[in-house]
Amino acid sequence: MSGPAMENHSLSEDSIYLLSRDAAETERLNKQHHFLTALLGSNLIHPSIPKNSILAVADLGTGTGIWLEELAKNLPAVSPLDLQGFDISPSQFPPSHELHGPRNERIPLAVHDSLKPYPSEHQGRYDLVHIRLLTAGLKRDDYATVLKNARDLLKPHGYIQWEEVDETAFCTDKVPELPAITQIRQSVIKAMLAMGLSPFAPKRVHEEISKGGFENIRCETYTVAGREDLRQVATKWVVNVMQALLTPALMITGEAKNKDEAEDKVEALVDEFEMHCENALPLINFSIVVAQRLD
Numbered sequence: 001m002s003g004p005a006m007e008n009h010s011l012s013e014d015s016i017y018l019l020s021r022d023a024a025e026t027e028r029l030n031k032q033h034h035f036l037t038a039l040l041g042s043n044l045i046h047p048s049i050p051k052n053s054i055l056a057v058a059d060l061g062t063g064t065g066i067w068l069e070e071l072a073k074n075l076p077a078v079s080p081l082d083l084q085g086f087d088i089s090p091s092q093f094p095p096s097h098e099l100h101g102p103r104n105e106r107i108p109l110a111v112h113d114s115l116k117p118y119p120s121e122h123q124g125r126y127d128l129v130h131i132r133l134l135t136a137g138l139k140r141d142d143y144a145t146v147l148k149n150a151r152d153l154l155k156p157h158g159y160i161q162w163e164e165v166d167e168t169a170f171c172t173d174k175v176p177e178l179p180a181i182t183q184i185r186q187s188v189i190k191a192m193l194a195m196g197l198s199p200f201a202p203k204r205v206h207e208e209i210s211k212g213g214f215e216n217i218r219c220e221t222y223t224v225a226g227r228e229d230l231r232q233v234a235t236k237w238v239v240n241v242m243q244a245l246l247t248p249a250l251m252i253t254g255e256a257k258n259k260d261e262a263e264d265k266v267e268a269l270v271d272e273f274e275m276h277c278e279n280a281l282p283l284i285n286f287s288i289v290v291a292q293r294l295d
């Protein structure tokens with residue numbers, strides 16, 4: 001992908017990423033974390049994983065590191081924790097490249113591309129490898145490579161927990177669907193496919209993890225359906241995703257000639273979506289795939 005569509009987005013020869021990494025995106029990631037925590041009922045680690053056995057955790061594509069920072073507050077304070085974040089870009093790390101847990105434990109953040117094998121000191125070291133919302137940076141075939149590298153980080157029988165949303169993120173509980181919503185979804189799907197990305201990430205993760213190397217595979221989907229308490233925060237989340245994702249998507253699909261035109265179109269769609277959500281509930285489906293390393 002080249003040209004004006006990608007001007008403000010991160011792309012090198014061997015890496016692709018649909019989102020920006022500026023201050024607004026950093027704020028969006030941190031707000032998103034709080035929305036997802038509310039959706040999951042505060043379970044940062046899936047209830048099927050025994051929390052007491054989790055002392056060493058790596059978070060891949062960690063962004064601002066907020067998941068690890070919050071996890072440190074939630075894990076039992078029995079033994080020293082070994083928490084490590086990795087991301088292909090340090091842009092959203094704090095300047096020191098480390099965070100601190102509630103007992104002042106260091107949580108180092110390191111630059112590493114999930115498509116490359118991890119340094120030997122990290123191999124076989126972790127009880128849990130966590131991945132959340134990496135889809136905007138992965139081509140269809142990259143899922144297998146990320147999984148292989150993630151598996152190598154795990155101790156035997158260690159857990160992987162991979163969380164993604166799919167293209168239904170823009171749906172609401174009203175039928176027939178608002179034409180603006182159909183248009184938004186189609187534009188995002190088209191742009192992601194044009195970039196070689198997968199708009200159906202949870203299915204893709206499940207498909208790839210089922211091919212071998214893992215056991216006790218399960219997938220659970222958390223939905224906003226019926227969660228009237230989440231209406232405002234869910235609407236805001238979708239609006240923020242639209243602003244972050246739809247602007248580049250419209251340029252990639254050619255539906256907007258430049259950034260200004262894309263932003264104007266997105267603003268109009270956002271207004272329509274917000275009005276629609278006064279009487280409709282956004283139906284975000286957030287899927288978690290959990291599995292154990294099989295040796």
Ligand SMILES: C[S@@+](CC[C@H](N)C(=O)[O-])C[C@H]1O[C@@H](n2cnc3c(N)ncnc32)[C@H](O)[C@@H]1O
Pocket residue numbers: 015016017019029030033060061062063064065066067086087088089092112113114115131132133134136137138
């Ligand atoms: C949408 S953000 C999610 C951040 C974090 N996981 C969270 O849930 O708050 C995706 C992150 O994945 C990172 N990323 C994209 N491609 C990557 C790759 N190949 N290897 C490692 N990180 C990657 C981006 O830099 C970004 O920080």
